[in-house]
Amino acid sequence: MLNEERIKLMTKMAAYEENEGKQFMAIGSYFRSDYMGKQVIHSVISATIAYLVVLGLYIYYHFESLMQEIYKLDLLGMGKRALFYYAIFVAGYAVITYIVYSVRYNRARKSLRRYYNHLKQLLAMYDLENK
Amino acid sequence: MSALLEIRDVLRDFYSKHELYLFPFLKFCLAFVVILTINFNLGVTSRISNMVVVLMVALLSACLPLNLLVVFAMVFTVIHFYEISLECAIAGGAVFLLMFLLYYRFSPRNALVVLFMPIFFGLKIPFVVPIVVGLLCSVTGAVAVGCGVIAYYVIAYMKDNATLISSLDADNLIARFRYIVDGLLEKKGVLVVLLAFCSATIIVWLLRRLSVDYAWTIAIFAGSVIMAVILLLGGLNYDTGLSTGAMIGGLLGSLLLAFVVQFFAFNVDYSRTELVQYEDDEYYYYVKAIPKNSVSKSKRAVKKITSVL
Numbered sequence: 106m107l108n109e110e111r112i113k114l115m116t117k118m119a120a121y122e123e124n125e126g127k128q129f130m131a132i133g134s135y136f137r138s139d140y141m142g143k144q145v146i147h148s149v150i151s152a153t154i155a156y157l158v159v160l161g162l163y164i165y166y167h168f169e170s171l172m173q174e175i176y177k178l179d180l181l182g183m184g185k186r187a188l189f190y191y192a193i194f195v196a197g198y199a200v201i202t203y204i205v206y207s208v209r210y211n212r213a214r215k216s217l218r219r220y221y222n223h224l225k226q227l228l229a230m231y232d233l234e235n236k
Numbered sequence: 237m238s239a240l241l242e243i244r245d246v247l248r249d250f251y252s253k254h255e256l257y258l259f260p261f262l263k264f265c266l267a268f269v270v271i272l273t274i275n276f277n278l279g280v281t282s283r284i285s286n287m288v289v290v291l292m293v294a295l296l297s298a299c300l301p302l303n304l305l306v307v308f309a310m311v312f313t314v315i316h317f318y319e320i321s322l323e324c325a326i327a328g329g330a331v332f333l334l335m336f337l338l339y340y341r342f343s344p345r346n347a348l349v350v351l352f353m354p355i356f357f358g359l360k361i362p363f364v365v366p367i368v369v370g371l372l373c374s375v376t377g378a379v380a381v382g383c384g385v386i387a388y389y390v391i392a393y394m395k396d397n398a399t400l401i402s403s404l405d406a407d408n409l410i411a412r413f414r415y416i417v418d419g420l421l422e423k424k425g426v427l428v429v430l431l432a433f434c435s436a437t438i439i440v441w442l443l444r445r446l447s448v449d450y451a452w453t454i455a456i457f458a459g460s461v462i463m464a465v466i467l468l469l470g471g472l473n474y475d476t477g478l479s480t481g482a483m484i485g486g487l488l489g490s491l492l493l494a495f496v497v498q499f500f501a502f503n504v505d506y507s508r509t510e511l512v513q514y515e516d517d518e519y520y521y522y523v524k525a526i527p528k529n530s531v532s533k534s535k536r537a538v539k540k541i542t543s544v545l
Contacts, residue, residue, distance in 0.1 A: 147341065155337040158330055165326075166417055168410050198338070205342060205376075 111230045118223050126220060132213040140210055141203060148202035152195045160187065241531045244500060260298040267297035267305050270351050271312055273358060277395050278316035306347045310336070313391060320398045323413040327420065331390050335383045346373055346380035353384025354391055360482060362388075364490035366433040367459045368497050370440025371452060378437040382430050389426045392477070393419060425477060428470030436463040447524060449506045456494045460487055503529045 122130070132140060164171065171178070251258055271293055275285040283289070293312075297305045310332045318325035340347055349369055356362045365384065369377040394401075397419060404412050436459040443455035464487060467476060478486075504526045512523045 151337045151341060155334050158333055158337075162327075162330055162417070165410065166414055202342075 108230065108234065111227065114223060114227055114230070118220065118227070121220055125216065129213040129216050129220075132210060133217045137207075137210055141206055144206040145199050145202055148199055149195055152198040153191075156191050156194055237529075238531050240499070241503070241529055244503075245531065263302060263305070264294050264298035266351075267294040267308070269355065270305065270309050273355055274309060274312050274316065274391075277354075277358070277391060278313065278320075278398075284312060284315055303344050303347055306340075306351060309351055317394055320394060321401050321404075321412055323409060323416055324394050324398075324401060326413065327416045328390055328394060331386065335387070339379055339383055343374075343376045343380065346377050349373075349377065349380035350384045350387050353381070354388040357388045357392075361486045361489040361493065362433075363436075363460065363463055363483075363487050364493045366437040366463065367440055367456055367490060367494045370437040370455065370459055371444055371494070371497060372501060373441075375438060375441050377441070378434045381433050381437050385426065385430050385433055389423060389429075390420065393423065423475075425470070425474040428467065428474050428476050429478070432463045432466035432470065435466060436460070444502075449509070452498050452502050456491065456498065460491055460494075463487070505529050 135143070268290065271290045275290065279285045293308055297308060314325050314329045314332065317328040335350070346369070349365065353362060353365055356365050366378075366381050369381055373380075394416075397416075401412060401416065404415060439462050440455045440459035443458050444452050446454075448454070464483065467478060467483060468480070470476060471478070471480070505528070506526060508527045510525045510527075512521075512525065514521050514523075
């Protein structure tokens, strides 16, 4: 016989699996450290490309003056300064990434916990019916 | 009011019944409007301004994920920039690439806001975007709004200066590039608009989450006032490109649209608010339940009358 409560629960769970659950389940399949590590590495790569783009634009903008004064310039000092700014930029971006993704990971775990509770309820309903 | 609610329910039912066909159709329409807007504003390239190309891209967008439309729009814009000059394409492309690298990976869902911003600027009601984003999205939507403002001003700058940039000495690529970058950085008014729109988004988001009656309405008005104050004060010192008359008209239009969005997304009856308290083993619960406004559908009975002669 059809169990209305069970059908309601299953529909709710199916809707969850189709929509927000899909994203959360992907997050939930990682350990926290692995997930955070992956996101931070992605961010470091993105930030490095972004920094190179900005550096490229800066060099292109000042190309004439740089070429004229290339022998007078302290290239080592400029390189050090560029690396310093790069380190600050990447570190800042990585920290923001860490904060954003740790919030997302916690939210996903909390949401999945609710989903697993529904699964337990469903199992209990089946058990009750089989008795 | 009940007639409006009935219309809303009919629209909802219609959408949910035909979602399978309506969603791709709406994607097609959005892509068509976006690409046409880009072509209309920067339409110097006859090859990609061709209606066949526009229709093909719109059809492709209807089948592909929505976020790819953002990529198509960026590619179209950069091709148009390239037609003005290579330096325009480099500067504009770099701005889009930075947005893509630094923001898009955080919140790809909000990327559509970047598309809507130039369209609503064109319609003279850009103020609706920060309000609606604050109402419907999370606080990170403020960054998307900021990216949209920057994208609009970059496009507007290239459009306004296309003739001048093209007429500059073609042999001196660096001088052209410097002219473009200087022009973009000189526009301090953009910062005022950025500040106004991002603050409004955050204020709207903060207020609509409050557990007070009419939180959404309060948020809409507060966001509009914040925007108006910052733009008026900032407009005294910097050129924001928005006249006071157009701003007031735009704000009123935006308010109207924001209330339409509120009607569809958050329509509740505060007069029937219920406050309940209960407890379980671990917590005390203080629950405020506000019923949604709805109308019961009028039942139509179809009576078949057959007469036998």
